[in-house]
Amino acid sequence: xxxxxLFYEKYPSTxxxxxxxxxxxxxxREYIRLFDMLRCDELKSREKVFIIQxxxxxxxxxxxxxxxxxxxxxxxxxxxxxxxxxxxxxxxKKNLFSYTIDYPYILSGFLRDYGIDLETIxxxxxxxxxxxxxxxxxxxxxxxxxxYRGIDLSTVKDKEEKKRIxxxxxxxxLPAEQLSDYDIGNVFA
Numbered sequence: 001x002x003x004x005x006l007f008y009e010k011y012p013s014t015x016x017x018x019x020x021x022x023x024x025x026x027x028x029r030e031y032i033r034l035f036d037m038l039r040c041d042e043l044k045s046r047e048k049v050f051i052i053q054x055x056x057x058x059x060x061x062x063x064x065x066x067x068x069x070x071x072x073x074x075x076x077x078x079x080x081x082x083x084x085x086x087x088x089x090x091x092x093k094k095n096l097f098s099y100t101i102d103y104p105y106i107l108s109g110f111l112r113d114y115g116i117d118l119e120t121i122x123x124x125x126x127x128x129x130x131x132x133x134x135x136x137x138x139x140x141x142x143x144x145x146x147x148y149r150g151i152d153l154s155t156v157k158d159k160e161e162k163k164r165i166x167x168x169x170x171x172x173x174l175p176a177e178q179l180s181d182y183d184i185g186n187v188f189a
Contacts, residue, residue, distance in 0.1 A: 004078055011125040015069040023057040024073065028118075028129035030055065031074055032099045076127055096146045098174050106133070109140035145172050 004012075014021040037043065037051055049062045052070065060066060072078075099106065110116045113136050116124075136143050148168045156162040 006127070006131075011127045012073065015073050017056075017060060017066045017069045022060055022069075024070070025055050025057065026125050026127075028124045028126045031126050034074075035099060074126070076130060094150065095174060096149045097142065101174060102142055102145060105140070105142035105145060109136045109142045112140060113137050148172060149174070 011026065013026050014023050016022075034052075034055070037048060043051075052067065053060075053062050055070060056062075056066070097106075107118050110118050110132065114132060116132070118124075138144075138147070148165065149172060151165055151169070153162055153166055153169075156165060
C-alpha cells in the first residue's frame, strides 16, 4: 500500500505519468464525485475520459498510463514502493459500502469520532479522508454496516445467528451495480 510515512511526509499532490510529475486535484469530494460519474450508465466512455482529464491540473493526454496513475492515487498505492508493480492483479473485493447510500452514516461517524462535518469542511485530502474513514470506531453505524455486509453466512454455524445476520444483510444490502475502489482501475479496460 503506502510506503510514505505520513507523520512527516506530505500527502501527494502529484502523480507520475510518462515520467513526468503532474499536479492533480486531491479533495475527497472530487473522488466521491468521480465514483458516481463512473457508475453513470448515461455517460459514454469518451465523456468519462473528458471528465477524468479535469482531475489533472496540467493538460495531458488521457491514456492507459494516466488512468492507471490516477487509479493508483485513488487506491493509495505508491509507485516508489519497492513492492509496487504494475503487474500486480488486485482481486475483486465485495463492495461493503456506498458513499451515496451510506452517506448519513459516514457523515455521522466523522462528526461523532472526529468532530469533522464533511458537508462544511473546506478541504480534506483524499488520502486523509480514507485514513480517517478506515479509522472510524467499530461501533459507528457505517462500520457496523460494513461488518454485517462482509459476513460470509456459510461460516456462521448457529442457525438462529445465521437467520439474524441474514435479516440484517437483507435490510442493509447494496445494489449490485455499485463500484468498489478496486473496480475504478478496470472501468476503461
